[in-house]
Amino acid sequence: MTPQRKARIEAVAARRQPDLTVFMERVHKPHNVAAVLRTCDAVGVMRAHAVPGEGGLPSLNHTSQGAQRWVELQRHPDTLTGLAVLREAGFRLYAAHFSSSAVDFRSPDYTRPTAIVMGTEKFGVSDEALGLIDEEIVIPMLGMSQSLNVSVATALILYEAQRQRSDAGMYAPRSLAESPWQELAAGWVQR
Amino acid sequence: MTPQRKARIEAVAARRQPDLTVFMERVHKPHNVAAVLRTCDAVGVMRAHAVPGEGGLPSLNHTSQGAQRWVELQRHPDTLTGLAVLREAGFRLYAAHFSSSAVDFRSPDYTRPTAIVMGTEKFGVSDEALGLIDEEIVIPMLGMSQSLNVSVATALILYEAQRQRSDAGMYAPRSLAESPWQELAAGWVQR
Ligand SMILES: C[S@@+](CC[C@H](N)C(=O)[O-])C[C@H]1O[C@@H](n2cnc3c(N)ncnc32)[C@H](O)[C@@H]1O
Ligand SMILES: C[S@@+](CC[C@H](N)C(=O)[O-])C[C@H]1O[C@@H](n2cnc3c(N)ncnc32)[C@H](O)[C@@H]1O
Structure with missing residues (x-):
C-alpha cells in the first residue's frame, strides 16, 4: 500500500458516522442494494443493516463500485430482531413511508443518532416495522408515479442527513x- | 376515466415545469433510465432528453412504474445536436461531473431554466459535452467510492431543484x- x-x-x-445508518427491509434487487451501499459509503455510514428478502441478500457485483468493501452490512434474521438491535444502540428509527402521519423528509434532525428503514421494492415497509419505528418520513411526489426507486429514496434522505451533519461540523475528522x-x-x- | x-x-x-430537464448522455442500463424518468415525473420534469448509448435506448419495463407514460423522452442523434437544442430553448446547461472547477450541486439557482447533463455509467460526461456546458456541479463524496449511481446523482440534483422551486412557489398550479x-x-x- x-x-x-x-x-x-x-x-x-x-x-x-457510526450514528447514521440504513435498515433495508427485504430490498431484493442487486442493483438497488449495491446503489444503497455506494451512497452509504459516500455519506459516511459505517455499517448498514438488512433483513434479506426471499432468496437471501443478492450477491453484489461491480456496480456498487466495491462499496461493500467499505460499508459493513449486518444481516438480521427478521425485522423485529433487527430493529430491536438498533433501538438498543440508541438510534431514532425513521421509516421512509407514505402515510397521512408522515412528515417531510427534510424536517427531522438527522444530527441525532438516526436509522432510516427502507421498504421492499413492491410492497414497501411492513406493518410490523411501522409498529416499531418512531416517525414516518416522506419525500414529496409531484407527479403521477406513487413512489421513487428505493435506492433513489435512500439517497435523498441520506444526503439530507449529510447536509445537516456537514453544517453541524460532524464531518470534521x-x-x-x-x-x-x-x-x-x-x-x-x-x- | x-x-x-x-x-x-x-x-x-x-x-x-417545462423549464427543468435532464439530458442523459448514453446512460445505457434500463434500470437507471427507468429510475431517472420516475424521478423526473416526481419533480415535474415535462420532457427529458437522451442521446442513446450503443445498442440504443433500453426498453423500459415496469420498474419505472410507467413513468415513461408521463415524461416525454426526446432522443437526439448526438451530444452536439442535443445540447444545441437545449441551449436554443434558453436552458442553462449544467454537467454533473467531478472536476476541480465544479461547484457544489446545492449552490446554483435552479429556479432559472435548467438542464442537467448526466454521464454514462462507466465513463461519465464526454469531453464534447463538457465543452458545451455552462457549469459543472458535483455532489460531495465523503467515502472511498469515486462516484454515485447515475440515477441517484440525478435525483439528488433534481430534488435540490424541487426544493428551490417549491420555496419559490413554482409548483403553484x-x-x-x-x-x-x-x-x-x-x-x-x-x-
Ligand atoms: C418502490 S417503494 C415501495 C412502494 C410500495 N408500493 C409502497 O406503497 O410502499 C420502495 C421503498 O422506497 C422508499 N420510498 C420510495 N419513494 C418514497 C417516497 N416518496 N417517500 C418516502 N419513501 C419512499 C420507501 O421506503 C419504500 O418502501
Ligand atoms: C457512475 S458515474 C460515472 C463515473 C465515471 N467514472 C466518471 O469519472 O465520470 C455516472 C454519472 O453520474 C453522475 N454522478 C455520479 N456521481 C456524481 C457526483 N458525486 N457528482 C456529480 N455527478 C455524479 C455523473 O453525471 C456521472 O457522469
Whole structure:
C-alpha cells in the first residue's frame, strides 16, 4: 500500500458516522442494494443493516463500485430482531413511508443518532416495522408515479442527513486514536 | 376515466415545469433510465432528453412504474445536436461531473431554466459535452467510492431543484388554459 493510499483510507475512516445508518427491509434487487451501499459509503455510514428478502441478500457485483468493501452490512434474521438491535444502540428509527402521519423528509434532525428503514421494492415497509419505528418520513411526489426507486429514496434522505451533519461540523475528522475509528482504519489498512 | 382520475391528471399537468430537464448522455442500463424518468415525473420534469448509448435506448419495463407514460423522452442523434437544442430553448446547461472547477450541486439557482447533463455509467460526461456546458456541479463524496449511481446523482440534483422551486412557489398550479399545460393535460386525458 502506498503512503497516499494509506492516508486516504485514514482520512475516510476519520469521517465515518457510526450514528447514521440504513435498515433495508427485504430490498431484493442487486442493483438497488449495491446503489444503497455506494451512497452509504459516500455519506459516511459505517455499517448498514438488512433483513434479506426471499432468496437471501443478492450477491453484489461491480456496480456498487466495491462499496461493500467499505460499508459493513449486518444481516438480521427478521425485522423485529433487527430493529430491536438498533433501538438498543440508541438510534431514532425513521421509516421512509407514505402515510397521512408522515412528515417531510427534510424536517427531522438527522444530527441525532438516526436509522432510516427502507421498504421492499413492491410492497414497501411492513406493518410490523411501522409498529416499531418512531416517525414516518416522506419525500414529496409531484407527479403521477406513487413512489421513487428505493435506492433513489435512500439517497435523498441520506444526503439530507449529510447536509445537516456537514453544517453541524460532524464531518470534521475524528482522532484515529478513538474507538471505533481506530479499529476501522486499522482493518482497512490491513486489507 | 373517472372524474377523480381526470382531476388528478389535470392537477399533475398544472404543476409541470417545462423549464427543468435532464439530458442523459448514453446512460445505457434500463434500470437507471427507468429510475431517472420516475424521478423526473416526481419533480415535474415535462420532457427529458437522451442521446442513446450503443445498442440504443433500453426498453423500459415496469420498474419505472410507467413513468415513461408521463415524461416525454426526446432522443437526439448526438451530444452536439442535443445540447444545441437545449441551449436554443434558453436552458442553462449544467454537467454533473467531478472536476476541480465544479461547484457544489446545492449552490446554483435552479429556479432559472435548467438542464442537467448526466454521464454514462462507466465513463461519465464526454469531453464534447463538457465543452458545451455552462457549469459543472458535483455532489460531495465523503467515502472511498469515486462516484454515485447515475440515477441517484440525478435525483439528488433534481430534488435540490424541487426544493428551490417549491420555496419559490413554482409548483403553484398553472392555469390549464395556458400553453403548454393545456396540450399536456388534454393529451393525458385522451389516453
Ligand atoms: C418502490 S417503494 C415501495 C412502494 C410500495 N408500493 C409502497 O406503497 O410502499 C420502495 C421503498 O422506497 C422508499 N420510498 C420510495 N419513494 C418514497 C417516497 N416518496 N417517500 C418516502 N419513501 C419512499 C420507501 O421506503 C419504500 O418502501
Ligand atoms: C457512475 S458515474 C460515472 C463515473 C465515471 N467514472 C466518471 O469519472 O465520470 C455516472 C454519472 O453520474 C453522475 N454522478 C455520479 N456521481 C456524481 C457526483 N458525486 N457528482 C456529480 N455527478 C455524479 C455523473 O453525471 C456521472 O457522469
